[in-house]
Amino acid sequence: MPKRSVVSVGATLLAASLALSACGSRGGSDNSSTAGGNSSAKVAKIGVIAPLSGDLAALGLGIKNSVDLAIKQANEANAIPGWKLELAAEDDQATADVGKNAATKLAGDKEVIGVVGTLNSSVALQVQPVLASANIVQVSPANTGVSLTKGEDAANPKRPFPTYFRTCTTDAIQGPFAARYLFNSGIKEVATVHDKKAYGQGLVEAFTAEFKNLGGTIVAAETINPDEDKYDAVVSAIKPKAPEAVYYGGEYPQGGPLSQQMKSQGLDVPLMGGDGLFDGKFIELAGSTSEGDMATSVGAPTDSTAAGKTFLDQYKTAGYSDPSAAYGGYAYDAANAIINALKVSLKDAASVEAARPNTVTDLGKVSFDGVTGKVAFDEFGDTTTKVLTVYKVTGGAWKAEKTDEFK
């Protein structure tokens, strides 16, 4: 019997080691403080909660750097007399639990006045209540999950947390926008795939409803497991239904390989997705067969407006090692929205904690022209700007195809 017992003990140990390694925390917090300002000024911190390591780090680092840029500029301009702003960046590893810990850490810091983040809607669900209980405003540059501002019941929208705002549009608009674009370009039969996360599922549901409404057919609805690398089973299931396009709800670490595997297994139709696909890494992962794949993203292309170009130039001059990525402009606007609110709420406040409740109210009233368009919030904390753009992979890069306001 010794042989079999070695096998079984081994399997048990392996399972145990898996469980252990799953609890271990990876990556550290990445704190950097901003220079400038005079040392006698009181300090207020703007937090960032975003994935700074892992598969989505490209997006998270863009957010962190853009907020850092906004803070530096505010300090240089002495935007809030008597106060110096600092950045407090926390890594959420795109994981809800880690994000919650990061939020708890920031909420426990008496100097934190507002937070920019998160990237993922699923993480935001855990972060919202923690920050709300401390009256800290949260402005997300990237959460597109509808329920974050409108609650679970779409028919009777009710704002769950008054402290939560966002500068990007939601899946309720992004999904239907993609549906209309595909339908109007003559595609009537589509298969959908999502990754079972809040973002992906919400996007596909919104897409499906609008696409059926327009008269199109969903020929297959499949899901993938985001921890997997091989999607043969999904591709084999979709292929016999002969869709004219595949709509994917999820992010580029899975979307890129999915596109490549679809095409290498003979399902040669475009893959379309939301802003989660809109990153250069998608094209790297999907390879040369990604030509014609599409993604919607919120707002007009950052480099299509004068303000956006200025932002990109300043970002470049600041010398960050990572690009501003898909959400840089939104994060910059989110940070500036908080800073604009602070100009009113923090100016005469005795301490950061005392200024928190007023900041919530003042942030709701903010209205200025940001780099991604007009920045203002409706009664739910959603942005009032509903401009979206369809991007298409052309010649190995994302090219803006069509920018339109959703009505």
Next chain:
Amino acid sequence: METFLQQLINGLTLGSLYALIAVGYTVVYGIVQLINFAHGEVFMIGAFGALATYLLLFQGQTALWILPIMIIGAMVAAVGTAVAMERVAYRPLRNAPRLAPLITAIGISVFLQEFIRLFFDKIPGTNFPSAKAKIPFPQIDVVTGKAFSPLAGVQIQRAAVFTIAMMALSALGLWYFINKTKTGRGMQAVSQDPDTARLMGINVDRIIVAAFAVGAALAGIAGVAQGLQITNINFKMGFIAGLKAFTAAVLGGIGNIQGAVIGGLVLGMAEAMITQYTGMLPDPFGQFGGSSWKDVWAFALLIIVLVFRPQGLLGAKVVDRA
């Protein structure tokens, strides 16, 4: 029928990959009775070795002739890792209680994963991307790209053909090595009785190193095949692949080389077929089909086989030394 053929090819591809890795578990087990749980990481390092070779020598090119050199790079990295781990971690524990090398194996597995995750981009003299996120794998002409269709309705992924072909070639090479070379026959002798083999003048230490090296070479090939199939690699890729390959080795009868190959093919085929056809059953059962259930079915198959045939499909090598 077309679906069946398609799944047959999917299953064969998956099975070939499992088989290539499973050989490493079974060869080492046959000789030193050690379940080398770090073998999945050898597979992962093989893939990174191929990528490193590509980035150092051929960055930006996609010609087919690069592929053999990448495979050699993968084998060098995998074999180097396996031989080093044998020398540093397993040999000092050769006569220790069995649990000691087993726990060491798990430790090495974690060590190698973290090493690649943290240091791949910091290797001096190179400019490799960080392994903290998925890294795109080079897409070589001919073996990647759009599917080709030999029969109407059946479309074959190019990398799948590569995987199956490499599996067939490796199986032939392995058969030749085990049965026709001096080292291979020495391996057979050591696996039957190491003490007598030593008395007959066989250098047992060398044979054990050879066993690790053979398994690692095949795992390196598997690493390239996997990279080409899914076009990206990451530091975690060895874990689940290693677990599945270990399952395949046990399924076929651990310690038995033909068993590992058969076990891999059976496991891959079962995964492809069960996920496809369970999904077509009428409603209360249909929900158990689809890709999200494939691991459940793979391990259920293992349990069923072990309940009715504990020695595995082809029979394990019976070793019971006091």
